[in-house]
Amino acid sequence: MRSVLIIDDDPLIRKTLSGHLSKQGFDVQLAEEGEEGVRKFREFGPDVVILDVRLPDLDGLEVLRQIRDLNKKTYVLMMTAYDDMKTTVEAIKLGAFEYLVKPLNYIDLDLTVAKAFQVRALEQKVSYLVEERQKEYTIDNIIGRSPQMREVFKLIGSVANTRTNVLIQGESGTGKELVAKAIHYNSPYHDEPFIVINCSAIADTLLESELFGHARGAFTDAVAETKGKFEIAGKGTLFLDEIGDISPNLQSKLLRVIETRDFMKVGGEKILKTEARIIAATNHDLKSLIEKGQFREDLFYRLKVVEIFLPSLRERKEDIPELVAYLMEKINRELRRSVRKIPPEVMAVLQDLPWRGNVRELENALTRAVILAKGDVILKENLPLESAEKKLFPGDLVPLREVERSYIQHVLDSALGSKTRASQILQISRPTLDKKIKEYRLRLNPPVS
Structure with a gap:
């Protein structure tokens, strides 16, 4: 049951408010002094507190301060017979949800209490979604027991608590972004932003603006100043996917940011600082690009302070059954299906396929198979790919x-x-x-x- 604590030294107000809120289904507790109110707050932990500013023993603002120290998620509605701007400002600064003036308008009171519970429910939902989102990127969700994957897990654990730059290398579909997110969400800065930039999907001229932002009037369409991803990332992580595709000009600017931790917006004059950690990824052989003069060697060594190589699925076929089990659970949940049986002969086919698109291709194949399955069993004809021997x-x-x-x-x-x-x-x-x-x-x- 939703609960409300009323702290007011006026017995008539306590009685009328208690009767009004009880009729609406609230569990109501009463206190006539500040210390009694704080004690009852500790005992009952109400969802909402209605608190008078002037009390016989403690100042109402001091009671608000103590309640907020005990639980910052409690919504406190302040009320007073004195329309005092200074007290109102101080109450809001201390975390009061709303400030009501006596005599109370019960329509306003009902709307404010309802709003407090709506905001509380929304915050709980957002908190749940954030927690669920973070669960997606725990190390537990990177599947594999092969020696290669065990080495990857060790490196994630070693680098997560540092601010070190990381270079992740592997074929397309091996899970480079998933590893980057696992590093970020297991770090002390997991509440900071995780920003993704696909360097191959954005034209070079636009990529510079995306990374560093631009000043108003920097180019024809720059009608307003914008923040770049380095600025937005704060103390979080900037994930640069397909780093091997950026131009030599942008490589030079990125190198400078890594070395000096500062940058300027396109067309700007003010120097900005960045504290973001950089995780880069590529499916190219960067050493080969260096030999061809297409990638800066000094940038390569700045990025690969820690280097993580992700094996292709072909190199860790012993992980396929466990991967299939994990992906089937995920796919069934997303599609609201219950296709969970995979006969041994179908699993043998899955282990025999070359999977040139790696885990991403495997997930696509299983998704299609679940969609096309007539019952709760995946059959060979549900698989979209040709067998390896064809x-x-x-x-x-x-x-x-x-x-x-x-x-x-x-x-x-x-x-x-x-x-x-x-x-x-x-x-x-x-x-x-x-x-x-x-x-x-x-x-x-x-x-x-």
């Missing part, structure tokens, strides 16, 4: 254009029509994929059998 190329010799068209359609079907995932698997940009879809007249929805 030939990559068709038996008939066909033009290159036809091979490209068929394969892009195959990837789109495997990705359940997601152009973002398809472009990541194909390692081409979204505009290029859109052009191919239009050119070949490809469908976005996988066929239902």
Whole structure:
């Protein structure tokens, strides 16, 4: 039951307020002095406190201070017969939810109490969602018992409590962003922002503005000053995905930020500081790019203070059964299905497939299989990918254009029509994929059998 504590030295006000709120279903406790009110607050822990500013023993603001020290999540409604601006300001500064003037208007009182409970419910919901969100990125949600994955877990644990820059390397779909989030959400700064920038998805000129922000008038469309991701990240984490795709010019500017911890907005003159930790990721061989002169060696060593290599799914096939169990639980929960049985022969097929798109491709395949399953069992015909022993190329010799068209359609079907995932698997940009879809007249929805 929702509870309210009324602290007022006027017996008539205590009686009328108690009767009014009790009729509305509240559990009401009464106190006529400040010390008694604080004691009853400790005993009963009410959701809302209605507190008079002037009490015979303690000042109402002192009672408010003590109650807030005991529980900052309690909503305190201050009331007084004196319309005193200074007291009102002080009460709000100390954390009072609302300030009411006597004689009380019961309509205003009811609306204020209702608002307090609505805000409380909303805060509880947001708190729950944040906790659930953080649970998604605990180390427990990175699945694997293979020696390679055990090494990854050790590195996550070692680096989480530091502010060290981290470089995560691995093929597309191996879970680089998941590892970055596990590092962030297991760090002392898990309440700070986790900001993601996909360096390959943004044009170089726009990427600089995204990272550093821009001043008003910096370029034609800069009608207002904006914050960059370094500024927004605060003391949190800036995750730079596909770091190998940034231009030499931006590499130089990023190197300077890492070395000096300061930057300027595009078109700006003021120097800003950053405390964000940088986690970078790539599916490129950066050492090869360095040899070709496409990536700065000094930036590479600044980023890879700690280096984490994520193995491909092909290299840790012993983890597939456990991964499948975890993904099936997740997919069934999201789709509100109950397809949980996988026969041994189907699991054998899953372990035999090459999974060039790694865990992301496996999740897509299982999602499609759950959608197409007629009962609670996944069958071989529900799987969208060809088995490993089948030939990559068709038996008939066909033009290159036809091979490209068929394969892009195959990837789109495997990705359940997601152009973002398809472009990541194909390692081409979204505009290029859109052009191919239009050119070949490809469908976005996988066929239902």
